[in-house]
Amino acid sequence: MKKITAVVLGILLVLSLAGCGSDGNGKKETDAGTKAETQAPAGETEKPQAEDGTGAVASGEKVVIGYSSNQSDENENSKMQAFRDYVDEWNAAGNTPELEAVVTVAEGQVEKQMGDVESMVEMGAAGIALSSVDPEGLKTTAQSLIDQKIPVIEMRGMELPGIITFNLCDEATMAEMAYDWYSKQLDADSELELKIGLIYGTASQTAQLVRIDHLVELLEENYPGRITVVAKQYCDWDTQKAMECMENWLQSYPDGQMNCVIAAGAMMACGASNAIIGANGTKDGYIITATDATADVLHAINEGTVDMTVGIDAYKGGYLMAQVTAQAALGEFTDDYFDCGTDVLSTIDAGNIGDWYTGE
Numbered sequence: 001m002k003k004i005t006a007v008v009l010g011i012l013l014v015l016s017l018a019g020c021g022s023d024g025n026g027k028k029e030t031d032a033g034t035k036a037e038t039q040a041p042a043g044e045t046e047k048p049q050a051e052d053g054t055g056a057v058a059s060g061e062k063v064v065i066g067y068s069s070n071q072s073d074e075n076e077n078s079k080m081q082a083f084r085d086y087v088d089e090w091n092a093a094g095n096t097p098e099l100e101a102v103v104t105v106a107e108g109q110v111e112k113q114m115g116d117v118e119s120m121v122e123m124g125a126a127g128i129a130l131s132s133v134d135p136e137g138l139k140t141t142a143q144s145l146i147d148q149k150i151p152v153i154e155m156r157g158m159e160l161p162g163i164i165t166f167n168l169c170d171e172a173t174m175a176e177m178a179y180d181w182y183s184k185q186l187d188a189d190s191e192l193e194l195k196i197g198l199i200y201g202t203a204s205q206t207a208q209l210v211r212i213d214h215l216v217e218l219l220e221e222n223y224p225g226r227i228t229v230v231a232k233q234y235c236d237w238d239t240q241k242a243m244e245c246m247e248n249w250l251q252s253y254p255d256g257q258m259n260c261v262i263a264a265g266a267m268m269a270c271g272a273s274n275a276i277i278g279a280n281g282t283k284d285g286y287i288i289t290a291t292d293a294t295a296d297v298l299h300a301i302n303e304g305t306v307d308m309t310v311g312i313d314a315y316k317g318g319y320l321m322a323q324v325t326a327q328a329a330l331g332e333f334t335d336d337y338f339d340c341g342t343d344v345l346s347t348i349d350a351g352n353i354g355d356w357y358t359g360e
Contacts, residue, residue: 065325066102066120066128067318068113070156074294076105076131079318083129086322099326110137117141121150127329129153129166129321134204151328153321153338157207164328167339168317171210174291174310177347178211178262179218181308185287186223194219194287195256197249198232199242199263199272208264211291211310215262230258235268242271250279260287266297266309273305293348298357301348308349311356316344 067083069076080103087101102120106113110133118141120128128145132138135158145152146162155166186192196216201208219227230253235241242263249258261276263269269290276283283305290297293311300306317340327333348356 062098062100063127063326063329064100064102064120064123064125065322065329066104066117066123066125067321067325068116068120068128068130069103069105070113070131070133071108072105075292075312075314078314079131079321080105082315082318083322083325086319086326090326097330101322106133108133110134113138114141117145121145121148125150125329127151127153127325129325130155130158132156132158135159135206136204151325151333153325153328155321156205162336164324164333164335165337166321166324167337168314168321169312169345170339170341171207172214173342174211174312174345175214175218177310177345178215178289178291178308181289181347181349182215182219183222186219186226193226193228194223194260195228195230195253195258196260196262197230197246197253197258197272199245199261199268200232200234201237201264201268203234212262212264235263235271237265237268239267239271239274242268243275246272246275247279250275256285259285261289263288263290266290266292266294266306269306269309270296270300273300277305293346293356298348298353301350301353302357302359304350308347311346311348313344313346316340 065087067080069080083103084101087099090099102123102125104113104116104120106116113130113133117128117130128150130138130142130152132154135154135156138154139158139160142152142154142158142160142163146160152163153166154160154163155168158165182194186194198212198216200212216227216229231249233245235245246261261269261272263272269288273283273286273288276286276288288306290306290309291312292309293313297306297309301309320338320340324333324338346356
């Protein structure tokens, strides 16, 4: 079993001891093919309100909390499962008020996500977590929730007064962890010069730019003359787009003109690696790194086709997000920021891949 599971068990035990309703049973199986799941609240659909209008409710009343996911993929499925697990474990522990989860998937469509959130409100959601398809495009929806005094927990970099920013993984910290790995490679080989292609996610998700741009800033500052950014491209977190991008770069920058690819997401790193191996028969001559710890990139690191990733524990993050959403709905979390910290992050490479990948 992957190291990620052990970490999850640890947090569930900690949360249980803290009285958050976890029974410490750990991660449940996720149906990776699930497109959307809604656990509709029974009985009244009117949103519960405290006398002060904050969305908090009296002990004994059922509280509905929602998670609106941007898409169905390995990480989001893990977060959604964790969100449901938190609610199930809270209720199984006999905590009050009873919680009920509403979980939806927007499938990358802003309009669908707006409709999903509206449905949650109609179901009586007292707190809603958003993994926004487009943080800018969802601002009007988020503002509507704020106006209705429904706490909004947003995790994709939306900038809007009144929301609770949920920082699953600090972008600068991830960049610094990647820098530490790169500095070891550069220190070990004084002749190594990095000629880099940068592959970003979606342009509208500006927060994710930091994980690459800050890394490059650190490399340029500390290894002057040895770092050159050759090309940049947005590939929308898509494996195929990243592969096609890399195929173009192989034509544009032959004969060692590019020797390093830094991808914002794991699947894009895998796509770039596939293109290089497809063209050259080997990855030799390229350093390829990423962010995230999906099954494919763990397999790629194990096979030596990707060199390193800063892994994110998506399940643990989803569990914490459910906790914050529930506490905000109950009026117990009143800050405007929550940081998961470095506990959800790990640098994974050939040296420790055995702790994460067992061939399952």
